[in-house]
Amino acid sequence: MKLYYFPVAPNPTRVLVFVREKGIDIDTEFVDLRKGEQTSDEHLARNPQGSLPVLQLDNGEYLTESLPIMEYLEELYPDPVLIGTDPLARARTREFERQVEVGILNPLARIVHATNSPLGLPARPEIAAAENARLLSAAPGIDARIGSSPFAIGDSPSVVDCTLFAGLLFGEAFGATIPDECTNIHRWYREFRKRPSTQL
Ligand SMILES: N[C@@H](CCC(=O)N[C@@H](CS)C(=O)NCC(=O)O)C(=O)O
Structure with a gap:
């Protein structure tokens, strides 16, 4: 899996912190929002919304939206629990x-x-x-x-x-x-x- 992010931007940052709190070993790649790279054809192919974060799955699919990404990771990596135990x-x-x-x-x-x-x-x-x-x-x-x-x-x-x-x-x-x-x-x-x- 690979997380496309840009540091300090709030949505990619919350997912990055979540990944690190989980201790998941994941590839990361910068998409420079200040240079407008989110509107490049390359990034729009990952996410037509032209935003971050994007999680690339091992099967090549892309998952967007911070909450579904974090929920997905919670299910794949239940330990440590970050979204409640019951x-x-x-x-x-x-x-x-x-x-x-x-x-x-x-x-x-x-x-x-x-x-x-x-x-x-x-x-x-x-x-x-x-x-x-x-x-x-x-x-x-x-x-x-x-x-x-x-x-x-x-x-x-x-x-x-x-x-x-x-x-x-x-x-x-x-x-x-x-x-x-x-x-x-x-x-x-x-x-x-x-x-x-x-x-x-
Ligand atoms: N609802 C989306 C919001 C994503 C979003 O707005 N990301 C911002 C960074 S915090 C972005 O990529 N902005 C680029 C732009 O607006 O051009 C989520 O929760 O992930």
Whole structure:
């Protein structure tokens, strides 16, 4: 298998961190988003959406979309468990992961692209303001849900950590952040970013 990715871009980054937390030995290849390589014929043949990540399977097929890629890898490599150990734990993990993507990763990514886009997109202050409002509304609940846990859910990493880390890293790299009052998320980020899986 081979993962096509670009470091720091949030969606490929969450999958890369997931792969590393699993300890899966996988080939990787850069597709340089800053050079527009995602719109090359070569990449569009892998993913007509022209985006990352893409996982090339051993049979040559391509799988796109971060969540299905991570779910697929979870099924192929169940140990260590990153998406819950029983039906309810899996549902709770997926529930929290969706909240983190919708409430933190997506708003931070859209704020970055509306204010300081590494892809050179034009500034869109009205989008930045709307996404900031979404972030301010979602982040305190996520902060409370993490509480004093070492990981987003309990004592071991999960897909939630991968998504949260990728969102915060991208925001930090390009000047978008969550409120200072979200002290649990800030503490979690300082600790999680020490892990080998997050060294890009
Ligand atoms: N829903 C997709 C989103 C993929 C996506 O938007 N990837 C971004 C990088 S974070 C991308 O490739 N952007 C390239 C572009 O917009 O030209 C997923 O979850 O994987």
